[in-house]
Structure formats: C-alpha cells, structure tokens
Amino acid sequence: MSNPDKINIESSYIEYAAVIEKFTPQKIIERYARLLESANKFIKEMEFESYIVCNEEMLMYAVLGYFSDIMRLKKFANIERIHETKILAYESEWLLKRKILQIKNSDDSDLLEYPDKFAFCNEQFVFSQITLWIKKNDLINGTKTLNNPDLEYFTNMLFYHLKYRSCDAKTLELMLVAFTAGREYQNLISTKYK
Numbered sequence: 083m084s085n086p087d088k089i090n091i092e093s094s095y096i097e098y099a100a101v102i103e104k105f106t107p108q109k110i111i112e113r114y115a116r117l118l119e120s121a122n123k124f125i126k127e128m129e130f131e132s133y134i135v136c137n138e139e140m141l142m143y144a145v146l147g148y149f150s151d152i153m154r155l156k157k158f159a160n161i162e163r164i165h166e167t168k169i170l171a172y173e174s175e176w177l178l179k180r181k182i183l184q185i186k187n188s189d190d191s192d193l194l195e196y197p198d199k200f201a202f203c204n205e206q207f208v209f210s211q212i213t214l215w216i217k218k219n220d221l222i223n224g225t226k227t228l229n230n231p232d233l234e235y236f237t238n239m240l241f242y243h244l245k246y247r248s249c250d251a252k253t254l255e256l257m258l259v260a261f262t263a264g265r266e267y268q269n270l271i272s273t274k275y276k
C-alpha cells in the first residue's frame with residue numbers, strides 16, 4: 083500500500099462507497115498521501131525508524147473515518163465548506179482513534195528501557211500536526227505564538243490532553259477556536275496600544 087497512486091479504494095473499501103463517491107477517490111488519496119508523508123517525516127525526525135511504523139491500513143481507515151464525519155457534518159449543517167479548525171479537529175480525532183503509528187517489535191530493549199518515549203507516539207504526532215497548523219497561521223499573521231514562553235502552559239496542557247483525556251473533535255475544535263481567539267485578542271490589544 084506504500085504507493086498511494088496504486089490504491090484502488092473503490093474496490094478495497096466498499097463499505098465507504100458513499101463517502102468515496104461524495105469526495106472522490108483522488109481527494110481521499112491526496113489526504114492519505116499527505117498524512118502518510120507527514121507521519122513518515124515525523125518518525126524520521128524523531129529518530130523512531132527502528133521502533134515505530136505508520137500502519138497504512140489504519141491510516142486509510144482514519145482518512146475514511148474523517149471523510150465520513152465531514153460528510154455527515156455537511157449534511158446535518160447544510161453547508162458546503164468546513165472551517166480549517168474543524169478540519170484539523172476531526173482529522174486529529176481520527177488519527178488518535180486509529181492509532182496509525184505502531185511499535186514494530188515490542189521486545190526491543192530500547193522500548194523496554196524507555197517506554198514513555200514510544201508509548202505516546204500517536205499523541206506526539208497529532209501534537210506536531212496541531213503545532214504546525216499554529217505555526218502556519220503565525221507565518222500568515224506575522225506572529226511567533228509558540229516561541230512565547232507564556233504559552234508553555236498551553237502547549238504542555240495540549241499534549242497532556244492528547245495523552246490522557248478524551249479527544250473528540252468537538253473538544254479539539256473548541257481548544258483550537260479558543261486559542262485562535264486568544265491570539266486575535268492579543269493582536270488587537272498590541273496594535274491598539276502601540
């Protein structure tokens with residue numbers, strides 16, 4: 083399954099026929115390929131290659147679950163476009179739900195010696211995706227949010243939440259909206275009192 087161009091999702095994932103028809107195989111495979119690339123880059127940057135692998139089947143189920151929820155959401159709310167915070171929240175929920183990053187060999191001595199290093203690799207990956215989104219918005223807005231020492235509490239709390247709390251899309255979306263609103267408020271204050 084390593085080559086996204088070779089995936090025939092219409093025949094392999096029949097139970098998702100309505101989702102595939104609504105969003106097109108190309109759009110689904112594009113999201114799959116982007117997330118697979120991000121996951122493999124994360125594994126490499128964290129130097130986890132010897133211990134962790136992205137389970138591509140679980141990744142495809144995460145992507146299809148994401149699109150299923152988005153389809154239901156669009157139908158329920160009678161909308162065509164979804165806000166980017168909602169997209170990130172639903173994507174994050176499904177990545178965590180499907181546990182796409184998995185340990186290769188649980189007998190490895192490094193895994194036994196440093197269990198916390200690998201135990202939360204899925205949460206670390208989702209955390210990295212959320213912080214990349216925040217940094218992308220910082221580039222657009224000309225701010226340096228995550229470099230601010232006052233936000234260390236926020237980032238620690240976010241990672242803690244991803245590790246130990248129920249991470250449904252609604253909770254994650256509220257967190258992202260609140261963060262964005264706080265950043266916008268700070269921008270307004272800083273420009274008003276310059």
